[in-house]
Amino acid sequence: MTVNVLLSIRNLKTHFFTEEGVVQALDGVDLEVYEKEIIGLVGETGSGKSVTALSVMRLIPQPGFIVDGEIFFKGKPLHLLSEEQMLRIRGKEITMIFQDPMNALNPVFTVGNQIAETILLHNDVTYKEAFNQSIELLRKLNIPKPERIVNSYPHELSGGMRQRIQIAIGLACQPALLIADEPTTALDATIEVQVLELIKKLRDEFNTSIMLITHDLGVIAEMCDRVVVMYAGNIVEKTDVKTIFKQPLHPYTQALLEAIPYAEKKKKSRLTTIPGTVPNLINPPSGCRFHPRCKHAMKVCKTLKPMLLEEQPGHFVSCFLYSKNKEAAESKGGVFEPLPDRIIY
Amino acid sequence: MKGLYAYIIRRLILLIPVVLGVMLITFILMHSIPGNPVAYLGGSGKLPPEAVEKLVKIYGLDQPLFIQFFLYLANLFQGNLGTSISVNPGANITDLIVTAFPHTVELTIYSAIIMILVGIPAGVISAKKRNSLTDNVTRVGALIGVSMPVFWLGIMLQIIFGVVFPIFPILWAGIHEPAVKVTGIYLIDGFISLDFRTIVDSIMHYALPAIALGALSLSIVTRMVRSSMLEVLGEDYIRTARAKGCSENATIYRHALRNSLIPATTVIGLQIGGLLGGAVLTETVFAIPGIGRLITDAIMRSDYPLVMAGVLFIAIIYILSNLVVDVLYAYLDPRIRY
Numbered sequence: 173m174t175v176n177v178l179l180s181i182r183n184l185k186t187h188f189f190t191e192e193g194v195v196q197a198l199d200g201v202d203l204e205v206y207e208k209e210i211i212g213l214v215g216e217t218g219s220g221k222s223v224t225a226l227s228v229m230r231l232i233p234q235p236g237f238i239v240d241g242e243i244f245f246k247g248k249p250l251h252l253l254s255e256e257q258m259l260r261i262r263g264k265e266i267t268m269i270f271q272d273p274m275n276a277l278n279p280v281f282t283v284g285n286q287i288a289e290t291i292l293l294h295n296d297v298t299y300k301e302a303f304n305q306s307i308e309l310l311r312k313l314n315i316p317k318p319e320r321i322v323n324s325y326p327h328e329l330s331g332g333m334r335q336r337i338q339i340a341i342g343l344a345c346q347p348a349l350l351i352a353d354e355p356t357t358a359l360d361a362t363i364e365v366q367v368l369e370l371i372k373k374l375r376d377e378f379n380t381s382i383m384l385i386t387h388d389l390g391v392i393a394e395m396c397d398r399v400v401v402m403y404a405g406n407i408v409e410k411t412d413v414k415t416i417f418k419q420p421l422h423p424y425t426q427a428l429l430e431a432i433p434y435a436e437k438k439k440k441s442r443l444t445t446i447p448g449t450v451p452n453l454i455n456p457p458s459g460c461r462f463h464p465r466c467k468h469a470m471k472v473c474k475t476l477k478p479m480l481l482e483e484q485p486g487h488f489v490s491c492f493l494y495s496k497n498k499e500a501a502e503s504k505g506g507v508f509e510p511l512p513d514r515i516i517y
Numbered sequence: 518m519k520g521l522y523a524y525i526i527r528r529l530i531l532l533i534p535v536v537l538g539v540m541l542i543t544f545i546l547m548h549s550i551p552g553n554p555v556a557y558l559g560g561s562g563k564l565p566p567e568a569v570e571k572l573v574k575i576y577g578l579d580q581p582l583f584i585q586f587f588l589y590l591a592n593l594f595q596g597n598l599g600t601s602i603s604v605n606p607g608a609n610i611t612d613l614i615v616t617a618f619p620h621t622v623e624l625t626i627y628s629a630i631i632m633i634l635v636g637i638p639a640g641v642i643s644a645k646k647r648n649s650l651t652d653n654v655t656r657v658g659a660l661i662g663v664s665m666p667v668f669w670l671g672i673m674l675q676i677i678f679g680v681v682f683p684i685f686p687i688l689w690a691g692i693h694e695p696a697v698k699v700t701g702i703y704l705i706d707g708f709i710s711l712d713f714r715t716i717v718d719s720i721m722h723y724a725l726p727a728i729a730l731g732a733l734s735l736s737i738v739t740r741m742v743r744s745s746m747l748e749v750l751g752e753d754y755i756r757t758a759r760a761k762g763c764s765e766n767a768t769i770y771r772h773a774l775r776n777s778l779i780p781a782t783t784v785i786g787l788q789i790g791g792l793l794g795g796a797v798l799t800e801t802v803f804a805i806p807g808i809g810r811l812i813t814d815a816i817m818r819s820d821y822p823l824v825m826a827g828v829l830f831i832a833i834i835y836i837l838s839n840l841v842v843d844v845l846y847a848y849l850d851p852r853i854r855y
């Protein structure tokens with residue numbers, strides 16, 4: 173299998189210019205999505221997963237802006253495209269589906285109408301053809317009674333069905349990349365499995381790359397080829413799915429995984445079991461943003477910012493405990509002593 | 518759809534107790550304020566006491582109140598609204614209302630056109646360009662609109678556009694009579710008889726009162742549409758629309774507008790219902806012989822049967838316009854089913 177990069181994000185910084193101050197929601201994000209892969213984005217709430225996705229879509233809500241960095245999709249610089257050029261990419265080449273199945277569909281149009289709209293926006297067909305194509309699409313996705321479903325309004329459908337409709341809308345134009353922002357968080361377990369299977373099928377049958385955002389490491393293990401772990405607007409670790417569970421390097425990833433056995437019992441892990449709180453991104457901690465909560469924090473972690481470096485082939489980590497960052501920090505005079513005066517929980 | 522018809526019928530049946538209640542309250546209120554309609558008869562010269570006594574007997578004003586009330590109801594159910602005592606002595610009240618109402622409807626049509634054709638776009642643009650100069654101007658304008666007294670605005674319009682720049686006539690009177698009078702609404706009769714002069718006359722004569730009256734409703738609608746539009750624009754399905762590749766205009770006009778009109782429909786419907794009930798101040802300032810004027814005259818002169826009939830009429834109009842709003846609501850919002 174040749175690995176071609178479909179999407180590549182370089183040093184992306186997205187900030188929100190709020191009245192309280194500048195929220196540095198993304199602080200130099202680096203990641204790439206290969207063709208036909210499912211890549212997982214995990215991290216606590218507020219770590220910047222959704223903002224990363226919305227930045228790719230160029231749909232960052234007010235008052236947010238991409239202040240630095242590059243996003244290349246099939247070689248096209250998305251960060252430089254005009255709004256008009258983006259209109260031809262959204263919904264056609266990259267699509268996004270959202271968590272909340274209650275509100276993600278427009279309540280005043282039938283779902284068939286909403287699927288057909290996407291087809292109509294990007295293809296030279298009549299409304300009737302587009303509508304028939306949406307019935308076909310639902311049939312391909314194994315959705316029962318597609319002729320009936322297309323004439324329903326969203327409120328007449330179950331949460332799981334609405335989420336499948338969202339996926340159908342996302343898929344209508346056979347995009348190269350589908351971003352799914354917590355597609356199953358609001359669903360119960362059996363429906364979740366079905367929706368995840370559907371997403372997997374997209375990759376297998378339609379060759380769509382999928383960026384799957386989730387809180388749930390179980391979902392990651394089940395679905396993904398590679399994983400990106402985010403913390404407070406940074407990527408702290410990035411590797412393939414086996415390695416992340418067998419040999420996590422970053423202290424934050426380790427803490428997440430330690431939290432699992434407890435979380436498994438509670439069915440859906442919310443990743444809230446790590447001591448300490450998510451930092452405020454208006455005044456983020458200096459150096460490594462994780463240092464106030466890190467067991468291994470050193471003086472250098474407070475003064476210098478670790479970079480996301482390839483510690484082992486294909487395994488990137490951003491932490492001073494590992495050789496690449498250590499060398500870089502030593503040359504800048506970083507002090508490798510335990511950090512004093514820390515509240516240890 | 519079947520449910521909708523059943524719902525409409527249920528609502529129409531509900532009209533009966535409401536009407537009875539309205540009648541009773543009006544009757545009590547009318548009789549608890551001092552005044553005798555017969556006292557207004559006879560012009561400047563007082564009627565001789567015997568004549569007064571005779572009239573009092575004719576109209577049944579000497580009967581106990583509850584008997585008067587039931588007599589009135591009995592007549593009402595036979596379709597007889599009675600005759601006016603003091604406003605237009607001896608005139609059939611149904612005729613009075615049928616003559617006055619078209620003028621009120623005509624004023625309402627013009628005001629509603631202003632309210633809908635200006636208010637909705639202004640609200641949408643204001644929300645779309647939130648916090649821009651356009652938005653701020655619109656918001657200040659709407660604030661002025663809701664704070665200005667109607668009669669003051671009416672008089673100002675008369676002074677500016679009727680006296681200083683004599684573009685529009687100051688008073689209502691003097692619209693060219695069309696050849697065919699079907700509805701009593703000059704604008705519509707003008708079109709029916711293809712009488713261009715009547716149409717233009719109607720527009721010219723109603724322009725100032727419609728602006729004066731419409732300013733308030735217009736401002737209310739603008740504010741309402743703006744705020745519901747802003748709310749809708751923050752909904753998840755708007756983000757979904759954008760993620761599909763909808764342009765800004767498609768997002769606003771296709772996905773957001775209909776949703777934001779759902780709450781605005783209520784306001785627009787109730788405003789129209791209110792306008793149809795007669796705009797007393799506007800009708801007075803511009804001397805329009807509409808329903809509002811008729812009822813105020815009746816109240817001033819204690820013309821009991823006319824007041825009762827007028828209030829009944831307004832109550833029914835208001836309830837019906839509420840019903841229309843509800844039906845429209847169900848049409849706009851598929852989540853609502855009756």
Ligand SMILES: Nc1ncnc2c1ncn2[C@@H]1O[C@H](COP(=O)(O)OP(=O)(O)OP(=O)(O)O)[C@@H](O)[C@H]1O
Pocket residue numbers: 188190195197215216217218219220221222223224233234235236387453
């Ligand atoms: N509209 C906004 N205005 C200001 N700050 C925002 C806005 N949207 C997001 N942020 C900030 O950006 C940061 C990242 O938010 P984001 O929504 O990407 O988190 P997330 O990882 O998706 O969390 P969750 O798991 O809860 O969805 C947060 O600190 C948040 O406060």
Ligand code: SF4
Pocket residue numbers: 422423424460461462463464466467468469470473478490491492493
């Ligand atoms: S860089 Fe320092 S603080 Fe950050 S994770 Fe590594 S050891 Fe902990």
Ligand SMILES: [Mg+2]
Pocket residue numbers: 221222223353
């Ligand atoms: Mg999120």
